[in-house]
Amino acid sequence: MEIHRFEKLWLAASLVLILGFVATVVYGAVGAGVAMVNDDGGTVDPGDITASENFREPGVYEAGDGEYAVYVEARQFSFRPGSSQPIEVPADTRVTFYVTSPDVTHGFSVVGTNINTMVVPGQVARITTVFEEPGTYHIVCHEYCGAAHHNMQGQIRVVDQSQFDASATGPAAIDDPAAEVSD
Amino acid sequence: MAYVDEYPRAAKIARWEFGVAFLALALGGVFGLVQALYRTDTFREALPINAADYYTILTGHGVLLALVFTTFSIAALFTWATTRSLERPLASNRLAWGAFWLLVIGTVLAATSILNGFVPQLPFESSDVLFTFYAPMQAHPAFYLGAALIIIGSWVAGAVYFLTYWEWRKDNPGERIPLQTFMVLTTFLMWYLATLGVAVEVVVFLIPWSLGLIDTVDPLLTRTLFWFFGHPVVYFWLLPAYLVWYTVLPKLAGGRLFSDPLARAVFVLFLLLSTPVGFHHQYVDPGIPEGFKFVSMTNTMMLLLPSLLTAFTVVASLEHGARQRGGGGYVGWLRSLPWDRPAFSGCALAGLMFAAGGFSGMINAGMNINYLIHNTLWVPGHFHLTVGTAFALTIMAIAYWLIPQITGKRLQHRRLAMVQPYVWFVGMTLMSNAMHRAGLAGLPRRTAEPMFQEAGSAPFDPVVGTVGEMRLQIAIGSTLLFVALAMFLVVMFGTWLGKSGAAPLAVNGSIPDPLSGPEGSPRVLDNLKVWTAIAVVLVALAYGLPIWSIISDGLLTPGSPPIPV
Numbered sequence: 001m002e003i004h005r006f007e008k009l010w011l012a013a014s015l016v017l018i019l020g021f022v023a024t025v026v027y028g029a030v031g032a033g034v035a036m037v038n039d040d041g042g043t044v045d046p047g048d049i050t051a052s053e054n055f056r057e058p059g060v061y062e063a064g065d066g067e068y069a070v071y072v073e074a075r076q077f078s079f080r081p082g083s084s085q086p087i088e089v090p091a092d093t094r095v096t097f098y099v100t101s102p103d104v105t106h107g108f109s110v111v112g113t114n115i116n117t118m119v120v121p122g123q124v125a126r127i128t129t130v131f132e133e134p135g136t137y138h139i140v141c142h143e144y145c146g147a148a149h150h151n152m153q154g155q156i157r158v159v160d161q162s163q164f165d166a167s168a169t170g171p172a173a174i175d176d177p178a179a180e181v182s183d
Numbered sequence: 184m185a186y187v188d189e190y191p192r193a194a195k196i197a198r199w200e201f202g203v204a205f206l207a208l209a210l211g212g213v214f215g216l217v218q219a220l221y222r223t224d225t226f227r228e229a230l231p232i233n234a235a236d237y238y239t240i241l242t243g244h245g246v247l248l249a250l251v252f253t254t255f256s257i258a259a260l261f262t263w264a265t266t267r268s269l270e271r272p273l274a275s276n277r278l279a280w281g282a283f284w285l286l287v288i289g290t291v292l293a294a295t296s297i298l299n300g301f302v303p304q305l306p307f308e309s310s311d312v313l314f315t316f317y318a319p320m321q322a323h324p325a326f327y328l329g330a331a332l333i334i335i336g337s338w339v340a341g342a343v344y345f346l347t348y349w350e351w352r353k354d355n356p357g358e359r360i361p362l363q364t365f366m367v368l369t370t371f372l373m374w375y376l377a378t379l380g381v382a383v384e385v386v387v388f389l390i391p392w393s394l395g396l397i398d399t400v401d402p403l404l405t406r407t408l409f410w411f412f413g414h415p416v417v418y419f420w421l422l423p424a425y426l427v428w429y430t431v432l433p434k435l436a437g438g439r440l441f442s443d444p445l446a447r448a449v450f451v452l453f454l455l456l457s458t459p460v461g462f463h464h465q466y467v468d469p470g471i472p473e474g475f476k477f478v479s480m481t482n483t484m485m486l487l488l489p490s491l492l493t494a495f496t497v498v499a500s501l502e503h504g505a506r507q508r509g510g511g512g513y514v515g516w517l518r519s520l521p522w523d524r525p526a527f528s529g530c531a532l533a534g535l536m537f538a539a540g541g542f543s544g545m546i547n548a549g550m551n552i553n554y555l556i557h558n559t560l561w562v563p564g565h566f567h568l569t570v571g572t573a574f575a576l577t578i579m580a581i582a583y584w585l586i587p588q589i590t591g592k593r594l595q596h597r598r599l600a601m602v603q604p605y606v607w608f609v610g611m612t613l614m615s616n617a618m619h620r621a622g623l624a625g626l627p628r629r630t631a632e633p634m635f636q637e638a639g640s641a642p643f644d645p646v647v648g649t650v651g652e653m654r655l656q657i658a659i660g661s662t663l664l665f666v667a668l669a670m671f672l673v674v675m676f677g678t679w680l681g682k683s684g685a686a687p688l689a690v691n692g693s694i695p696d697p698l699s700g701p702e703g704s705p706r707v708l709d710n711l712k713v714w715t716a717i718a719v720v721l722v723a724l725a726y727g728l729p730i731w732s733i734i735s736d737g738l739l740t741p742g743s744p745p746i747p748v
């Protein structure tokens with residue numbers, strides 16, 4: 001079988017391109033440390049999401065070492081916290097989101113950032129991020145979840161650490177005053 | 184002698200299959216226009232739907248176009264390609280009609296339960312679950328049953344091609360499989376393997392669950408089974424277009440296929456690599472370890488290889504054709520191609536758009552940049568270039584060439600046909616480009632209303648242009664697409680009304696031999712058993728552990744009860 005010279009060249013160039021793509025992702029993961037959604041959030045019972053160790057009453061918690069943990073329940077058709085009241089977190093601090101759903105599949109994506117995960121009932125999506133800029137960020141449910149899916153949205157308010165500490169609501173759990181402040 | 188005279192019974196089956204496909208295309212196209220106008224807030228008051236109906240429309244659009252139009256068109260094309268290239272009638276017309284009716288019944292069940300969303304008088308209950316039907320959102324059982332019948336119907340259709348091939352093999356021991364049949368068989372082997380995922384999802388889990396026979400299903404498991412099928416299905420759409428680009432397009436360009444062995448190698452690669460990649464649709468799913476996502480990404484990137492090779496061969500064949508027609512120069516030969524013949528221009532433009540779709544697909548495939556665009560409008564922007572154009576426009580284009588051969592009727596409204604592919608091309612350029620950019624700015628897909636309309640909130644911040652300008656482009660683009668679709672349907676309808684034998688057909692169905700034939704190539708290329716076995720092993724490697732880790736805590740846990748829409 002004769003393979004034309006140009007065919008061989010093209011084949012070689014294609015393979016180089018493919019290897020290049022894989023290499024950039026490897027570099028991103030190993031070198032630049034881009035973390036991706038994983039299975040480390042664990043599982044919960046969709047019928048009772050706070051029953052297991054893997055999820056807590058929705059709200060913002062101080063997680064020690066100046067880090068924060070935010071537990072978000074995504075349900076038809078709101079984020080708790082996030083929709084009726086913004087999630088408030090300090091800037092320049094590691095914040096880890098834990099998101100799960102007691103009903104159908106949702107999405108949790110923060111416009112203009114790399115935060116983008118599916119929210120699958122039974123699974124806890126865990127994403128860590130640092131908001132460098134104070135300001136208001138918008139949460140979008142980007143998976144169709146029912147007739148009012150387009151209304152499912154929320155906000156994150158990122159404020160300076162000093163303002164966060166002074167603020168009346170923070171760092172207490174926002175939607176649920178009964179929840180504990182510290183971890 | 185036209186195809187219809189040689190194989191009247193196969194031609195009849197192909198005609199009916201195309202007929203249903205084009206009906207689905209027409210209805211799906213109307214839905215496409217309505218939803219594009221609705222979500223861009225263009226003439227919204229004049230549209231007959233509200234925001235909740237939007238999802239009924241979207242479910243109809245996805246199911247009718249991505250499942251029904253495609254499957255029927257593929258069955259028609261493959262019926263023609265198998266009989267033509269084996270030079271014999273189908274092994275069993277009865278079975279082929281059986282497949283047709285299974286597909287029709289499946290379509291009617293699914294479509295009725297979807298349309299119930301706006302016409303509650305129809306039987307069943309509404310099933311606004313979109314064509315991905317992620318549990319625990321629950322559709323009426325008729326929807327799942329319909330989906331199952333469509334899959335089973337496609338299996339039976341494929342069995343007929345295999346039976347026909349085995350008959351041929353008995354009469355032609357030791358001969359190389361004719362190229363088109365080779366493509367049909369490898370496509371279907373891939374399809375049998377891929378549909379196992381969705382068949383298990385629907386038959387083992389969703390149907391019993393929607394009937395109340397089991398209480399819960401594990402949403403991550405059913406979702407994973409869906410995507411086991413959900414990526415290879417795109418190759419089920421694409422490979423028929425490749426069949427046309429490899430075997431018919433060079434002839435339409437005035438030349439011959441460059442290399443038969445390379446075409447075979449490409450189809451073998453697709454058989455091997457199409458299925459063990461589904462996790463790339465689940466890059467941002469919780470519950471799946473990063474390592475498995477990485478393996479699937481590497482396989483996905485390898486899948487670029489057969490498509491890049493196809494680009495080479497198709498362009499080389501076109502250039503050969505153009506030079507046969509007297510073209511010259513480095514790129515000057517492009518001008519010598521028959522751009523006024525819609526069968527040619529449609530396929531060529533479809534191929535061009537597919538190249539663009541391939542680039543946006545490379546972005547989707549990158550595990551990390553995927554975070555930027557996952558579930559944004561970028562994604563429909565991407566697949567309207569692939570299934571929505573590479574496949575759909577190729578089918579429309581080849582219909583201009585094939586419908587006369589399977590009906591014996593001369594093509595009508597030829598001028599309309601001549602401009603139709605260009606209108607589609609312009610419309611799709613506008614719509615898809617705006618969708619890609621809107622996705623980069625973060626606009627979600629599958630969303631009826633423009634979000635964040637309240638005063639002072641402008642979270643979507645495009646790099647170039649404005650959200651308003653993108654909406655306008657989507658609205659204009661989709662209107663042009665709809666016009667192009669209407670033009671196509673007028674041509675088909677006019678041709679169908681025409682009299683057979685009234686005028687000589689302007690097409691002939693002969694296909695010249697490739698420049699380099701299969702003779703010198705390794706015989707193992709034709710050994711379908713070997714390739715199938717390797718494909719199965721690759722799938723077991725890619726899916727064995729992840730599926731095990733999902734089901735190890737129980738098949739139905741963590742479990743969700745049905746949540747009807």
Ligand code: HEM
Nearest residue numbers: 212215216219245248249313571575628629630661664665
């Ligand atoms: C008249 C031409 C068409 C128009 C105007 C159109 C318009 C649209 C729009 C605006 C969406 C996005 C809706 C959303 O995410 O909110 C969409 C989705 C989609 N389109 Fe099209 N489309 C057309 C043709 C096609 C064709 C030919 C195919 C396939 C053969 C196709 C397959 C799909 C699929 C699979 C979806 C995704 C549905 C979902 O997200 O569940 N479309 N279309």
Ligand SMILES: [Cu+2]
Nearest residue numbers: 106141145152
């Ligand atoms: Cu939602």
